[in-house]
Amino acid sequence: MADDAAPLRPGAAPLFSVQDVSVRFGGVHALSGVSLEVAPHEVLGVIGPNGAGKTTLFNVLCGFVVPQQGELSWEGRRLPRVRPSRLARHGIARTLQGLGLFDRMSVLENVVVGAEVHARSGFWAGLAGLGSRDEARLTERARATLARLGIEEYADRLPPSLPYAIRKKAALARALVAEPRLLLLDEPASGLSREEMDELGALIRELTESTATMLVEHHMDLVMTVCDRVMVLDFGRVIASGTPAQVQDDPAVLAAYLGNAVDHAQVEHSAGTATEVR
Numbered sequence: 487m488a489d490d491a492a493p494l495r496p497g498a499a500p501l502f503s504v505q506d507v508s509v510r511f512g513g514v515h516a517l518s519g520v521s522l523e524v525a526p527h528e529v530l531g532v533i534g535p536n537g538a539g540k541t542t543l544f545n546v547l548c549g550f551v552v553p554q555q556g557e558l559s560w561e562g563r564r565l566p567r568v569r570p571s572r573l574a575r576h577g578i579a580r581t582l583q584g585l586g587l588f589d590r591m592s593v594l595e596n597v598v599v600g601a602e603v604h605a606r607s608g609f610w611a612g613l614a615g616l617g618s619r620d621e622a623r624l625t626e627r628a629r630a631t632l633a634r635l636g637i638e639e640y641a642d643r644l645p646p647s648l649p650y651a652i653r654k655k656a657a658l659a660r661a662l663v664a665e666p667r668l669l670l671l672d673e674p675a676s677g678l679s680r681e682e683m684d685e686l687g688a689l690i691r692e693l694t695e696s697t698a699t700m701l702v703e704h705h706m707d708l709v710m711t712v713c714d715r716v717m718v719l720d721f722g723r724v725i726a727s728g729t730p731a732q733v734q735d736d737p738a739v740l741a742a743y744l745g746n747a748v749d750h751a752q753v754e755h756s757a758g759t760a761t762e763v764r
């Protein structure tokens with residue numbers, strides 16, 4: 487394992503780990519020797535300036551990108567090849583930036599589909615046959631998940647007719663319906679208001695009773711309030727990891743973000759356009 491792997495709390499055994507992963511796209515080293523571990527019930531945040539490799543790392547964890555080098559392990563056992571369709575088998579669920587809801591299905595049906603994927607994957611052994619009684623159980627479970635997120639009133643609505651924040655919650659419900667042991671969230675706060683972000687933060691903390699969460703996120707406020715540990719990427723490498731307070735004060739992190747802000751400011755100045763500096 488690389489020396490800069492984000493360390494777990496002493497005594498914590500990892501649920502999921504990534505060892506020495508490298509990804510190249512042509513001449514671009516998107517990830518170089520990245521290692522991390524996620525312990526049960528913890529929230530790990532991955533941050534970094536634009537182009538740092540966060541999305542690539544997320545895609546490796548989901549099986550969308552196959553690394554040229556490195557290994558992934560689940561509960562100490564090596565995963566030979568991660569495939570998106572097999573994540574559910576381990577009890578891993580994810581939400582993507584693009585939400586991926588089916589527009590012509592109601593919110594409830596979208597969540598039931600998520601539950602079915604897990605039932606078929608064998609994650610819920612008792613539901614694997616999916617008879618009609620089981621369908622009813624899945625629907626019941628989906629309704630309970632919508633209620634948990636406070637959006638049961640939208641169960642019969644189609645996603646395109648709903649505000650973005652509700653659609654985001656529907657996508658989260660679809661992931662949560664499986665009661666995952668690890669939840670992977672890609673920019674869960676994007677497009678949310680301050681209040682909605684606070685609500686999301688409280689929910690992520692509440693979920694630690696049953697699940698570990700790894701989130702890739704730009705909103706520093708959310709990361710600093712909900713994460714137990716934070717890992718910082720820059721140019722595909724881990725430049726810092728530790729508690730939010732440790733990472734916030736790390737000179738390498740400040741330099742990486744400052745450099746990024748300066749680059750953006752120069753681009754904005756030369757292009758004469760307003761761009762969010764992240």
Ligand SMILES: Nc1ncnc2c1ncn2[C@@H]1O[C@H](COP(=O)(O)OP(=O)(O)OP(=O)(O)O)[C@@H](O)[C@H]1O
Nearest residue numbers: 511514515516534535536537538539540541542543
């Ligand atoms: N499919 C691809 N083909 C070529 N280069 C890519 C590809 N995907 C990512 N990259 C490059 O790999 C590097 C890491 O990109 P990545 O999207 O993972 O960063 P990021 O931290 O998620 O950035 P952002 O915060 O802007 O979303 C960047 O230099 C990017 O241009």
